[in-house]
């Protein structure tokens with residue numbers, strides 16, 4: 001038996017399932033209270049979110065995708081309006097825009113990261129632009145402070161899709177502090193996980209009220225239109241419990257990333273350029289490569305049991321997917337980014353030995 005398992009291919013899992021000793025008792029206690037999206041359990045969760053992220057308002061929402069829909073409505077986006085976003089994000093961010101009948105307008109990323117390129121932003125903004133969405137991928141901070149200034153100057157609401165970025169900061173503040181509306185997902189694979197779920201953070205009370213009203217059927221007053229995007233109480237209870245452990249989780253991620261990076265020696269592989277004042281939550285460690293054939297490098301890692309989000313999700317600029325093709329606007333920086341990178345899992349269930357294995361594989365890789 002031992003010999004068989006020694007021959008089994010080593011596989012590194014990119015799935016992390018948080019589990020805490022008090023999750024079960026938390027859920028059991030929640031069952032004794034109201035279970036709907038307007039229950040005290042959900043209000044308690046919103047209070048915990050306000051506390052952790054230091055915001056005036058938190059609105060619990062049924063998913064990260066729904067949070068984007070609600071934020072777009074709150075920002076005043078209507079059918080026929082234009083919404084500017086980078087094309088290097090998942091389909092989850094652009095589908096809500098398309099669903100509203102608004103037009104996604106792609107803006108290029110910076111050459112060395114996933115933030116909006118400000119010169120290109122000036123080219124794409126028109127009188128019809130009603131919102132800008134920035135998506136810091138894999139939790140890596142982007143220059144949200146500079147984008148916030150540009151958006152304010154143009155008088156356009158800034159929505160941040162922070163589905164990957166719980167706990168990522170810039171100049172000591174949550175990335176969400178720089179958006180008018182910041183959307184998070186708590187899907188099972190995200191750093192704060194409640195199964196399905198999401199939330200919106202904002203310091204603007206008026207925008208918060210619009211989010212709350214729209215996601216709760218316009219409070220059924222028959223005057224304000226809305227739909228049901230409420231989060232149920234059981235997911236909220238789990239979220240309240242798990243926020244307590246989030247910093248500990250992120251610290252374990254950081255340790256794994258640092259151990260890996262301290263040994264990385266391959267001349268064609270490096271960490272993405274860190275922006276000044278930024279602190280990464282290491283949802284994934286992202287590596288920049290300079291291989292003639294990056295796909296071959298990713299396949300090599302995959303063959304040795306190291307998965308890449310680039311391969312798992314077939315990451316490419318959104319306008320290269322058939323469903324989004326009609327909005328094609330070539331973004332050469334974004335294309336280059338996705339074609340010269342990979343992701344490395346560093347979640348807390350991985351050991352130091354797992355880190356050493358992955359970095360050893362990379363250091364041993366030879367092109368051609």
Ligand SMILES: *Cc1c(COP(=O)(O)O)cnc(C)c1O
Pocket residue numbers: 063064065066089090092093135161163164185186187196197198
């Ligand atoms: C996961 C994700 C979403 C969607 O979140 P759900 O909770 O699955 O609806 C949106 N944007 C990004 C960047 C994501 O990673």
